[in-house]
Amino acid sequence: MNRIGTYLFLGAVALFLLLPLVVVLGVSVNEKQSLTFPPEGFSLAWYGQIFTDAEWRSALFNSLTLASGSAVLSISIALPLSWFLWRWYAPWANIFRLLGIAPFILPPVITALGFLTFWATSGFYGEPWTAIVSHGIFFVTLPLVTTTLGFTSIDKSVVEASSTLGANEFVIFKTVVFPLILPYVISGFAFTFVLSLNEYIVAYMSVGFTMETLPIKIFNALRYGYTPTMAAVSFLFVAVAALIFAVVARFGDLPKLLGNHSGGDVK
Amino acid sequence: MNQPAPNSVKDYGPLLYPALMLLVFFAIPFGIMIAVSFFQRDPAGFYTVDFVFSNYERFLSAFFGKVLSFSVGLAVLVSLICTVISFPFTYLLTRLKRRTQVFWLVGILSVLSLSEVIIGFSWSSLFSRTAGLTNLLVSLGILDSPTSLYPSFGAVLTAMVYQALPYTILVLYPSLARFDTSYLEAAKTMGASPIRAFMNVMVPVQRNTLIATLIMVFVFALGSYLLPQILGRPQHWTLSVLITDQAIYQSNMPFAAAMAVFLVLISLALIGLTLLIGKEEKVVS
Numbered sequence: 001m002n003r004i005g006t007y008l009f010l011g012a013v014a015l016f017l018l019l020p021l022v023v024v025l026g027v028s029v030n031e032k033q034s035l036t037f038p039p040e041g042f043s044l045a046w047y048g049q050i051f052t053d054a055e056w057r058s059a060l061f062n063s064l065t066l067a068s069g070s071a072v073l074s075i076s077i078a079l080p081l082s083w084f085l086w087r088w089y090a091p092w093a094n095i096f097r098l099l100g101i102a103p104f105i106l107p108p109v110i111t112a113l114g115f116l117t118f119w120a121t122s123g124f125y126g127e128p129w130t131a132i133v134s135h136g137i138f139f140v141t142l143p144l145v146t147t148t149l150g151f152t153s154i155d156k157s158v159v160e161a162s163s164t165l166g167a168n169e170f171v172i173f174k175t176v177v178f179p180l181i182l183p184y185v186i187s188g189f190a191f192t193f194v195l196s197l198n199e200y201i202v203a204y205m206s207v208g209f210t211m212e213t214l215p216i217k218i219f220n221a222l223r224y225g226y227t228p229t230m231a232a233v234s235f236l237f238v239a240v241a242a243l244i245f246a247v248v249a250r251f252g253d254l255p256k257l258l259g260n261h262s263g264g265d266v267k
Numbered sequence: 268m269n270q271p272a273p274n275s276v277k278d279y280g281p282l283l284y285p286a287l288m289l290l291v292f293f294a295i296p297f298g299i300m301i302a303v304s305f306f307q308r309d310p311a312g313f314y315t316v317d318f319v320f321s322n323y324e325r326f327l328s329a330f331f332g333k334v335l336s337f338s339v340g341l342a343v344l345v346s347l348i349c350t351v352i353s354f355p356f357t358y359l360l361t362r363l364k365r366r367t368q369v370f371w372l373v374g375i376l377s378v379l380s381l382s383e384v385i386i387g388f389s390w391s392s393l394f395s396r397t398a399g400l401t402n403l404l405v406s407l408g409i410l411d412s413p414t415s416l417y418p419s420f421g422a423v424l425t426a427m428v429y430q431a432l433p434y435t436i437l438v439l440y441p442s443l444a445r446f447d448t449s450y451l452e453a454a455k456t457m458g459a460s461p462i463r464a465f466m467n468v469m470v471p472v473q474r475n476t477l478i479a480t481l482i483m484v485f486v487f488a489l490g491s492y493l494l495p496q497i498l499g500r501p502q503h504w505t506l507s508v509l510i511t512d513q514a515i516y517q518s519n520m521p522f523a524a525a526m527a528v529f530l531v532l533i534s535l536a537l538i539g540l541t542l543l544i545g546k547e548e549k550v551v552s
Binding site: 002006009010013014015016017018019020021023024026027034035036037070075076078080081083084086087088089090093096099100102103105106107108109110111112113114115116117118120121134136137140194195198199202204205208215218219222226228229234237239241242246249254255258259260261 | 270271272273277279281282284285286288289290292294295296297299300303313335352355356359360361365368369372373374375376378380381382383384385386387388389390391392394395397398399402429432433436437440441444445458461475486487489490495507510511512515520523524527530531534535538
């Protein structure tokens with residue numbers, strides 16, 4: 001395609017993706033408590049408020065706890081499952097892979113309602129830990145996909161060699177397999193962490209009435225009018241996501257993780 | 268290393284914990300949700316156990332029909348727009364230098380992971396009177412005074428395209444990255460213009476990918492539940508909004524569950540269709 005047209009088209013898409021973020025950034029540095037763009041004056045006070053205001057701080061703390069807890073949980077489920085499916089020939093066990101992927105493909109409101117009815121029926125509705133379990137299951141797809149990719153990219157002759165040298169299953173996993181798939185485990189963790197941080201509906205239906213995560217807090221606050229603090233939180237979220245994905249890209253193979261197996265540069 | 272079948276019960280050990288977790292916390296909640304869809308509403312609590320079809324009978328109402336057709340129409344529109352933009356975009360993306368590609372991918376993933384709350388908030392700022400796009404038009408002399416562009420259908424549609432676009436790009440990315448450009452080279456050698464080569468060679472070759480993408484994005488768009496609430500009027504509410512509303516605010520969990528079951532059936536049927544298309548593709552190639 002002609003070069004200028006290509007750049008114009010790519011530029012237009014980039015503009016569309018960036019536009020709301022630019023406005024949010026602008027609004028978040030307003031000096032007075034008003035949502036004007038371009039901003040009037042410059043102030044970082046709204047960013048400070050996330051940490052000084054008790055409500056925003058507690059929402060931030062809740063979100064970080066939820067995101068790290070659910071990321072650990074979903075990896076603890078995904079890793080043994082994908083290891084088992086890689087190590088052994090057991091086609092029927094793929095049903096569990098399917099169970100792990102289903103919540104992510106179906107509209108999220110379905111999983112959310114499933115959890116709501118489940119926690120209500122079991123009597124745990126509103127307990128803070130139910131959000132961690134809900135997110136851990138909801139996002140299990142992500143580490144499942146990354147670790148499965150990690151296992152398939154292991155050169156099996158390495159494993160055979162260590163087996164020939166007398167290492168048992170556990171030693172092979174600890175010394176050979178795990179170090180090889182560690183980058184994939186970390187990317188799975190990163191993806192789950194970022195998405196859990198941003199997730200609204202599943203968290204809301206599990207603990208919405210007893211605990212506020214940042215997205216829940218923003219949505220609740222929307223009803224009482226907009227403040228620059230909301231813009232500051234939103235921009236912080238984008239920045240954190242971009243930073244985490246950039247780190248994943250720095251230490252891992254992002255195109256490959258997203259399904260580009262062509263390897264190396266294309267012309 | 269070939270994959271041996273497990274020899275003993277001990278070999279199944281590592282499977283125990285993940286299997287148990289997924290059964291207890293996904294399969295069982297799902298089962299309970301289906302059961303609840305046959306229960307009676309209890310305005311004071313969650314539900315009373317029963318076996319009735321009344322929740323499903325409510326689907327026959329004109330109101331439900333309207334919400335359903337609006338949701339489907341909106342999702343179709345979002346899916347079409349996103350695919351039309353993303354297909355050429357993703358193709359160009361896969362031809363970029365690796366470093367540039369990674370840069371784009373980081374950005375696309377960051378937008379994809381954005382909370383619906385944040386997308387709704389950002390676009391409502393952008394469509395607002397004080398911080399919005401209309402200010403730009405005023406300073407350019409096109410408009411006399413800034414106005415608010417929401418709540419409106421256009422606002423809902425724009426934000427939903429914004430939400431689904433990164434998803435569409437990442438759904439298309441693996442197939443387009445694999446695409447063998449020699450087809451296009453051949454077309455160009457024979458004198459076709461680049462755009463013509465793209466339309467007449469690329470699009471037909473990728474037909475199945477395109478159909479699968481349209482369906483995946485359609486299901487994704489069906490799931491949008493906050494944007495219609497933040498940026499639209501009540502007549503722009505979708506099935507997902509209605510499910511949330513019934514479950515949380517109207518405390519009618521059985522009706523919400525019945526609608527959720529219905530949504531699952533639509534989604535599964537469509538996803539099943541993409542799997543069939545995928546199989547056909549494998550047989551052909």
